[in-house]
Amino acid sequence: MKKNKILIVDDIEVNRMILAELFKDDYDVIEAENGLVAFDIISKDYEDIALLIVDIVMPVMNGFELLDILSKNVLYSNIVKIVISGADDEENKRKAIKYGASDLIVKPFEPYEIRNRIKNLMTNLETEKLREENNKLREYFKIRSKFENFIDKIPAGVALCEIGKDIKDGLRVIYANDYLYNEFGFFKDNNDTYVKQNNTSIVKGDLDNIIKCSIFDKESSETVVDKFRIINQDGTYSWTMVSGKKIEQTDNSAIYFAVFMDITKNIVYENELIHRLEYDELTDIYNKELFYKKTQEMLINNLNINYVVVCLDVEKFKLINDLYGLEEGDKILKTIAKCIKLNMNSEKSVFGRLYADHFALCFEKFDGYLDKLVYLTKNCFANYPIDLNVIVKLGFYEVENHTITVNKMCDRANLAIDSIKGNYKKIYAFYQENLRNELIEEQEIVNEMYKALKNEQFNVYYQPKCNLITGEVIGAEALVRWNHPKKGILTPNKFIKIFEKSGFITNMDEFVWESVCRQLRKWLDSGYKIVPISVNISRIDIYNKNLCNTVASVLRKYSIPADLLHIEITETAYTENPKQLIEIIRKLKKIGIIIEMDDFGDGYSSLNMLSEVPVDILKLDLKFLNPTNKKDSNKNIIKSIIYMANELNLEVIAEGIEHSDQIKYLLNLGCNIGQGYFFSKPVEPYEFEKLL
């Protein structure tokens, strides 16, 4: 066994010899004749030198000077230092202890006494050292067991593991806490430490990926965070997040400290959240945002492919909702979504629900796509349990420029749909430049409208309302015409919407009310048998706080009894702003005006609404209920509206009567008043006088 070294420092050789002789059995003895030589030896050999015996009085560097230098460096603190003194004086003893010496030997030497003293000293010191070390170890084990106890209880897997450079080597768990064993299906193998990757039910590629990307390319200080899936016994996945930090690396493997956490709940929640953000809740296809995004991506990534954007819109969807209930409406939307899903190639197309009953698709153009889509939409409800006569309208936009926004493309497709709304013969339309020309025309109208009003280009025509049995004129509707200097007589469909957009409609309507009252005054003064005249107010007028005052003051101005003026309000006004509409109707009725609900059934009508809105008369729009259509559902709709109206004590006027057979049909259903070309077109006042 290798012996410890003893360094004897004394300038007198005899003294060194005596001491060397004493210790040679227990130590390798080194000698030095002064402090400087000794320091040189110590600085090279301090790890092996256990004992230093040093004389005080020496040339070059004395004992205290040497001790002083040594005391300043911790490297030398393990060496036991003993001082040789010529006299047993207190001063030397104090100094020796101050410089870190453990004992002081007085000359002349008593060899055996010295040997025993030093032996005892060394043994004591060693025992002391051992005790100290044991105490430390005990503390350490105490802390470690506390730590392990803690680690086993935390709700996460904690492991020390080794990952082989070659994926085949898999993963070796050196230490794992209870949680990891219990929750993550890691197994201890025969050696009580091993877990082979293929023994666990981790989804194969997942862990490989982590292993691949984790070890050798990364800086050791980096904490790698990743997730993998564990296959549960029922076939579902649990998600585990692992964050690992490399603490050691050899050529073939790396040791990681890793924490595993079950994040299944978070992932499920996160996925749900993402799904909810991106998918339409009702139909489970893309919502508007995702449809726009995915479509844009598809278009940008395939610049040489021709695409078509199609928008779908259910005709009279609101009416279906009202007649058959929201649930039935939802079913219809789901049926459409299902039909799209089934028939669209998911790789070459994107589809989604934009809002309400509006859907959109974008697909790679193929031969016969129009026929296919028309066929599909017509047959979408072929197997539907009840006959609802759902009509889905299609607006097509063939993409020419892939970089315009999808939003704009859908606008164009919708513009195409708008052009065939209410037209029963057409279920599809293509976006064409002329629709854009319409926009230009719209601008022209906006530019001219104020001047037209000032120059009295607007005229009021009158269309009679007749008793269906006797044919007697019982009222009339005032309808505006624009006598345009270049374009001739324009009907309202050319300009009302545009006026509504700009708010100019309020000016025009006020002009019409005033014209009607002036006319009524004329007829009253000339002794005509007078009938009530209805004027239309726009949904925009509803927002006008002065509406009632204006109407009242016009009536006053021409001294017209309020019951001679009816006001027609379209039911779209109700859908947009029910509260205000109800308030306004109440006010108008207070001054004695009779309220007619116009175009009932034209898209957004609601039978429920009738119980809320205090109207007096219902104008049933026949245009949407083509009576030549033999479908029962159509007949049922009219029937139930008339029935409901009678229940609510509302008079029903049928609009758009063109043929005598329609009259029979209506009379059968209990409707006795009508308006339409069959009786008369809207005519100028002098012609209307003749009808009176």
Ligand code: C2E
């Ligand atoms: P509306 O109030 O529903 O008026 C009935 C419309 O149906 C009138 O069209 C009328 O000419 C038309 N019509 C009447 N009988 C028949 C028929 O047998 N067959 C067909 N196919 N159509 C018939 P017009 O005059 O073009 O007015 C269209 C719409 O413009 C009106 O619908 C009304 O909403 C609006 N409007 C007209 N004048 C005014 C007005 O002074 N102010 C406001 N705000 N809107 C007006």
Ligand code: MG
């Ligand atoms: Mg009207």
Ligand code: MG
């Ligand atoms: Mg109408």
